[in-house]
Amino acid sequence: MTSIKSTYPDVAIPATSVYDYIFGSLSETDLGRVAVVYGDRTLTYGELRQAVDRFAGALAARGVAPGDVVALHAPNSSGFAIAFHGILRAGATATALNAMYAPHEIAGQLRDSGASTYVTVSSLLPGALAGAQEAGLGQDAFIVLDPTEGYPSLPDLLGQDAAAPDIAVDPATHLAVLPYSSGTTGLAKGVMLTHTNLVANIAQCEPMLEVTERDTVLAVLPFFHIYGMNVLLNLTLRARGTLVTMSRFDLAEFLTQIEENRCTFLYIAPPVAVALAKHPMVDQYDLSSLRMVVSGAAPLDEALGNRLMTRLGVRLMQGFGMTELSPVSHLTPLDDPDMSVGSIGVAVPNLEFKAVDPATGQDVAWTPGRRSSAGEMLVRGPNVMQGYLGNPEATAATIDPDGFLHTGDIIEIGAKGEVYVVDRLKELIKYKGYQVPPAELEAVLLTHPSIADVAVVAHPDEEGGEIPRAFVVLQDGAGPTANEIMSYVAERVAPHKKVRIVDFIDAIPKSVSGKILRKDLKGRPATA
Known part of the structure; x- marks a missing residue:
């Protein structure tokens, strides 16, 4: 079939850096808006931009230059945003680690x-020190954001009042971030995302998510x-909204923050959706400020989604993304309230996709008004990664010569062009x-x-979505x-x-080529 384009018109994607796209257009009014709430403190957009500039200047003074990689290992906070x-x-x-x-x-x-500098x-x-020592990175490479004896801190760096460096990079080719993903299989790989990749995906999502300064x-x-x-x-900073940061999930604190800060917008993963839909504690809080909940990172069950919407009185969007896509490819459209929340919605602007039969490589046919048969989803757009760092074989296996990225997810295309995983x-x-790569856990287990x-393999679990399940063959x-x-693995x-x-088993089912036949194991009832 011909690829399916977004039902939304294309958007302009400026050839600019992430910094310029987010902070370059701040107005006088914007400067006084609250950008970040952390605990009982706030940071305005003007204060955030100034801190970002000073942090950049301090890094440059330490010798950090274009082309260098800086590790960032920290929970959500204003410090993370600045760094x-x-x-x-x-x-x-x-x-980011x-x-x-x-x-x-x-x-x-x-x-x-x-990475040559480590921020934590x-x-x-x-x-962090133990990992750095193993990797050969010295203690002098460290910046510790909160004041810690023996290390430069965020206040130290900002106090230098160093001017941000005058740099020029090509946003289309210069790597902004290097997150790690397992792709469709195997161990984690560095995903090369440019400034243009990130800017593009923000621009693609803006008309569908409709986050505003309010x-x-x-x-x-x-x-x-x-x-x-x-x-x-x-995206929230680009839209001039206010971010209320939490360093970890705790249901009571989560609900308290919504109530006290009158939060309007939630981004969650399905385990949080389960709590919001079912936990009795939710009824003890005033969540009336909420208008929108967006679920991503894993599939959300339609019945659970409907239950959440009914309980909270909100709109619910589901989305699909991958690290390799910067990350969003599909979102539920707000202008079609009848579209099933069990779907991942339609393609974001400037993106096209298709389904391919994984057995034959042939395109799956789709006719508007009818649901297609199943096939692997392939996507193409300005948000597709440049490739995997130092791994041309994995890159070639993931992005075909026409620029379509193989997602590894099997989809059906609905009557309106919406997608069901x-x-x-x-x-x-x-x-x-x-993401939990089976191969990584298998490697750890085989050291026993x-x-x-x-x-x-993956085992279904209501709270976690899926949990790792090991089939083990013991030595005589x-x-x-x-x-x-399980304790042996947990320590590592x-x-x-x-x-x-x-589960203990006599032999692992494998193909003639030696590949593990995971599908033969997934359906087995758990015995432990």
């Missing part, structure tokens, strides 16, 4: 990205994730919106002396318990990657 945009303003590339990473995971990203917070410093957005989804980074942080071709497990072979005579194996990975079910 992130300061890194980009200095012409460097930001690689998951706040829950274990030292060896930190070391892997530092080595692969080539004191609560994460012990793990909106107060609760930012609990992590800024280190591309969803939090470009949709929550960057019905299955996954890719092997990734999505736990609470976080009692394990002869293993396969890890070995007898560790399921709990012992971030909390969201923990194996939560272990």
